[in-house]
Amino acid sequence: MITNRKYLVGVFDDEHTLKDAFQKALDKGVVIEEVYTPYPIHEILHGMKNKTNITTAAFFYGLFAVVMLIGGMYYAAVVDWPLHFGGKPFNTFPSFIVVTIVATILTITILTLFTFSARAKIFPGKKEEIIDIRATDDKFIILLDQDKMGIDKPEVTKLFQANGASEVYEKESN
Amino acid sequence: MYKTDVRGKLIDGEKSLSQISQEILAPIDAKVPKWWYIAMGISLVMLALGVKSIYITLTQGIGTWGVNSTVAWGWEIINFVWWIGIGHAGTAFSIFLLILRQKWRTAINRAAEAMTVVAVFCAALFPLMHMGRPWLFFYIFPYPNTRGPLWVNFNSPLFWDFMAISAYLLISASFWYFGMVPDFATIRDTTKSKIKKAIYGFFAFGWVGSSREWLRYEGLAFVLGGIAAVLVVSVHSIVSTDFAVSIEPGWHTTLFPPYFVVGAIFSGFAMVLTLVTLMKKLYKMGDFITENHVDAVCRILVFISLIMGTAYITEIFIAWYSGSEYEMYTFFKNRITGEYAIQFWGMFIFNALLPQLFWSRKVRRNLWVVFVISLFINLGMWFERFNIVVTSLSKNYLPASWAEYHPTFIEIGFFIGTLGMFSAGVLLFFRYIPQIAISEVKMISKYNTQQTDHLKPGHHHDYE
Numbered sequence: 005m006i007t008n009r010k011y012l013v014g015v016f017d018d019e020h021t022l023k024d025a026f027q028k029a030l031d032k033g034v035v036i037e038e039v040y041t042p043y044p045i046h047e048i049l050h051g052m053k054n055k056t057n058i059t060t061a062a063f064f065y066g067l068f069a070v071v072m073l074i075g076g077m078y079y080a081a082v083v084d085w086p087l088h089f090g091g092k093p094f095n096t097f098p099s100f101i102v103v104t105i106v107a108t109i110l111t112i113t114i115l116t117l118f119t120f121s122a123r124a125k126i127f128p129g130k131k132e133e134i135i136d137i138r139a140t141d142d143k144f145i146i147l148l149d150q151d152k153m154g155i156d157k158p159e160v161t162k163l164f165q166a167n168g169a170s171e172v173y174e175k176e177s178n
Numbered sequence: 179m180y181k182t183d184v185r186g187k188l189i190d191g192e193k194s195l196s197q198i199s200q201e202i203l204a205p206i207d208a209k210v211p212k213w214w215y216i217a218m219g220i221s222l223v224m225l226a227l228g229v230k231s232i233y234i235t236l237t238q239g240i241g242t243w244g245v246n247s248t249v250a251w252g253w254e255i256i257n258f259v260w261w262i263g264i265g266h267a268g269t270a271f272s273i274f275l276l277i278l279r280q281k282w283r284t285a286i287n288r289a290a291e292a293m294t295v296v297a298v299f300c301a302a303l304f305p306l307m308h309m310g311r312p313w314l315f316f317y318i319f320p321y322p323n324t325r326g327p328l329w330v331n332f333n334s335p336l337f338w339d340f341m342a343i344s345a346y347l348l349i350s351a352s353f354w355y356f357g358m359v360p361d362f363a364t365i366r367d368t369t370k371s372k373i374k375k376a377i378y379g380f381f382a383f384g385w386v387g388s389s390r391e392w393l394r395y396e397g398l399a400f401v402l403g404g405i406a407a408v409l410v411v412s413v414h415s416i417v418s419t420d421f422a423v424s425i426e427p428g429w430h431t432t433l434f435p436p437y438f439v440v441g442a443i444f445s446g447f448a449m450v451l452t453l454v455t456l457m458k459k460l461y462k463m464g465d466f467i468t469e470n471h472v473d474a475v476c477r478i479l480v481f482i483s484l485i486m487g488t489a490y491i492t493e494i495f496i497a498w499y500s501g502s503e504y505e506m507y508t509f510f511k512n513r514i515t516g517e518y519a520i521q522f523w524g525m526f527i528f529n530a531l532l533p534q535l536f537w538s539r540k541v542r543r544n545l546w547v548v549f550v551i552s553l554f555i556n557l558g559m560w561f562e563r564f565n566i567v568v569t570s571l572s573k574n575y576l577p578a579s580w581a582e583y584h585p586t587f588i589e590i591g592f593f594i595g596t597l598g599m600f601s602a603g604v605l606l607f608f609r610y611i612p613q614i615a616i617s618e619v620k621m622i623s624k625y626n627t628q629q630t631d632h633l634k635p636g637h638h639h640d641y642e
Contacts, residue, residue, distance in 0.1 A: 019624060042195060043621040044392040052389045058397035080329040099333040103341050105412060109405045110345035116401050117352055124394040130384025139387050140364045142195035
């Protein structure tokens with residue numbers, strides 16, 4: 005958050021009024037800075053037009069892990085230290101599959117967690133930037149940046165209140 | 179789906195969102211009840227016994243156990259498989275029920291995941307101690323070194339097992355933890371205590387519930403959920419290959435992987451049932467874990483119990499059908515009759531027959547009966563592992579090498595120690611962590627009123 009920005013905060017009591025007001029604001033061309041909710045609401049996530057490629061990233065982590073694991077086991081069993089077991093082939097591929105599956109899952113998990121942590125900026129020691137402290141409990145918050153919202157303050161206040169906002173107030177970031 | 183009248187409500191009572199947070203967080207803020215200290219004291223005494231047994235094992239060696247060269251796997255492997263099985267509930271609950279769109283999972287998944295993490299810890303201790311020189315455990319890691327053949331045996335199920343369990347522990351722990359992050363933020367923002375605000379605030383990792391966070395959080399849950407589902411099946415399949423790739427009578431069977439996986443989920447769900455009945459009674463979580471939730475778990479248990487019964491009978495049938503005298507001997511002379519008949523029938527009655535009582539709605543709705551049956555299933559699943567490990571080993575092909583196995587006090591103490599560790603872990607969980615996933619319960623609270631809009635034409639399903 006950049007310092008000393010003036011915000012307008014709309015507070016809603018439930019999911020339905022939030023979704024209503026959110027959609028109407030979008031239709032009017034209001035630029036919404038952020039929405040804070042106690043639980044994920046798909047219409048909001050969709051309407052905010054943020055995109056995440058975390059699933060694609062996970063796929064490539066998996067691909068990377070599979071190649072490294074099979075390659076590594078092949079290297080260990082065939083190139084680096086081949087062992088003779090009564091004429092059996094060095095490359096015992098089918099039995100490499102089990103380790104490949106398990107270790108791939110582990111690699112995907114760890115790397116995806118790090119990706120999530122980096123992209124959502126959720127990490128140990130982070131100072132929370134709370135707009136309205138009730139957003140993790142029972143309130144649904146729409147945050148507008150007064151310089152960029154693309155609508156007059158009274159008009160958007162009226163819009164929010166007409167659609168069930170329990171409070172609309174101004175807030176300055178520090 | 180919970181949209182029909184058949185299943186009843188997800189949450190009892192009309193609760194506002196803030197009531198949901200308050201009621202779930204009540205045990206964290208409330209004065210710790212006396213029974214908690216008593217239970218914790220007993221758990222710690224049990225744990226101390228375990229620590230002492232481990233100390234004796236470490237200093238004097240495996241010779242202090244009752245295992246011998248014929249029955250080389252005793253209580254340690256039984257307990258290992260038993261704990262791992264119990265540890266399957268968390269992921270099974272979170273993942274399978276997520277995939278099956280079962281909204282009632284939200285009341286139970288947190289407890290199941292917590293239990294999973296503790297149970298897998300308990301399980302991991304057994305193979306570690308069974309190594310004999312556990313301080314050299316890092317020899318199983320595949321890394322370049324200067325010891326003889328440089329690599330571990332990638333074809334060995336024991337190595338697969340090591341990989342599977344380490345991965346399972348890490349993944350279930352991180353899945354559990356990230357599920358809790360939004361709830362920790364709720365505690366941070368609602369508590370009045372400054373210390374709690376600081377501590378839970380640290381663990382909340384700066385979570386504020388913005389749409390950017392939720393979007394990626396959902397993506398993460400989708401990825402972890404999708405791949406951990408594979409893990410539920412793979413971990414116990416791999417454990418079963420520890421047995422199935424050997425040529426011991428009673429072990430060498432292709433039935434083992436599905437049989438073990440289903441057994442693991444069975445024991446895990448039974449332990450979940452034990453825990454949620456306790457949560458309902460001791461912490462008055464009955465509004466969130468309703469009779470309908472217990473009912474749903476019981477119905478699953480009936481179904482799995484039928485699979486277990488089928489597996490037991492299949493094993494016996496195949497032993498006879500194969501015409502192999504060793505298989506015949508193991509099943510008919512050493513399990514069904516003979517000196518291990520008690521364990522066999524304990525297994526069969528507790529796992530395949532007793533849960534059939536859950537067909538009755540009256541039984542499913544009687545919490546005490548449900549609690550007792552869930553304990554018996556846990557016992558039955560322990561007998562199953564005893565049956566598999568000890569009966570096959572003690573009398574195999576060569577009568578000259580037959581041997582008996584009796585656990586020593588050290589082994590019993592070790593097992594009691596893990597039971598203490600498990601209950602201590604669960605008590606800490608009850609005390610310090612939201613027992614139910616708050617944000618998920620809030621999410622499903624909108625489905626709480628019994629809805630009939632699925633009957634309307636053109637209705638589309640609003641999943642999640």
